[in-house]
Amino acid sequence: MNNSNSDEKKYNKWIVILSIAIPLLVAALFGVNLRDLGFNVQPLTMLPPIYATINGLTAILLVIAFIAIKNKNIVLHENLMTTAIGCSAVFLILYVAYHMTSDSTKFGGEGAIKYIYYFILITHIILSIVIIPFVLITYVRAITENFEKHKKIARITFPLWLYVAISGVLVYVLISPYY
Numbered sequence: 001m002n003n004s005n006s007d008e009k010k011y012n013k014w015i016v017i018l019s020i021a022i023p024l025l026v027a028a029l030f031g032v033n034l035r036d037l038g039f040n041v042q043p044l045t046m047l048p049p050i051y052a053t054i055n056g057l058t059a060i061l062l063v064i065a066f067i068a069i070k071n072k073n074i075v076l077h078e079n080l081m082t083t084a085i086g087c088s089a090v091f092l093i094l095y096v097a098y099h100m101t102s103d104s105t106k107f108g109g110e111g112a113i114k115y116i117y118y119f120i121l122i123t124h125i126i127l128s129i130v131i132i133p134f135v136l137i138t139y140v141r142a143i144t145e146n147f148e149k150h151k152k153i154a155r156i157t158f159p160l161w162l163y164v165a166i167s168g169v170l171v172y173v174l175i176s177p178y179y
Contacts, residue, residue, distance in 0.1 A: 007144040015140065019133040022092070029096045033103070043102040048179065051094040052172035058087045059165035066158060078142070084161075085139065091168075108178040117174045124167035131160050 034041045065080035107117050134157040141150035 005146065008140055008146055008149075011136075011140040011144070015133055015136040018136060022132055023129045026092065026096060030099050032100055034100050041101050044098050045102055045179070047094050047098040047102075048172055048176070051091045051098070052169050054087050054091045054094070055165045055168035055172070058084050058091070059162055059169070061087065062158065062162050062165065081139070081142070085135065088135070105175055105178050107175050109174065113174070117171070120167050120170050120174070124164060124171055127160055127167075128164045131157070131164050134160060 035043070061080050061084040065077050065084065068074075068080060069077040107114065107121075109117055134153065138150060138153050138157040141147070141153060
């Protein structure tokens with residue numbers, strides 16, 4: 001076994017833990033409204049356009065990072081990907097903060113747009129959970145310099161993550177008239 005594979009194995013436990021803990025924590029906190037529990041907090045109603053913008057920024061970072069690596073600009077690619085991971089983490093924190101202080105917004109559209117909205121929303125939610133281990137594995141393979149395996153999984157991770165980022169913006173745009 002080469003050194004990069006053994007280095008990668010050191011991270012596997014954390015990948016599994018985070019891949020399970022993050023969705024469970026988000027789901028648990030999503031159901032907690034601090035105001036309902038008696039806390040005197042203001043609804044953070046300004047957050048949805050902010051975290052939608054972060055999703056859009058993440059999509060842009062992913063595309064630029066893809067172009068950077070195709071042009072063999074490894075340092076730029078690394079920096080952009082690390083920033084994209086950071087943006088996704090900030091998005092998640094803001095998303096949870098919003099839902100812990102504000103009532104959920106109901107989609108008010110009717111007809112075909114309603115089905116389009118729910119299709120995008122459901123696929124966004126499912127893939128936002130699925131993408132967690134992919135992003136973590138892809139990142140670990142890069143930092144452990146296991147570049148052949150990194151490239152293989154990145155071919156799956158990139159389009160999934162890009163879809164999650166773009167669909168997050170679309171969900172916001174479609175529901176924003178009902179805030």
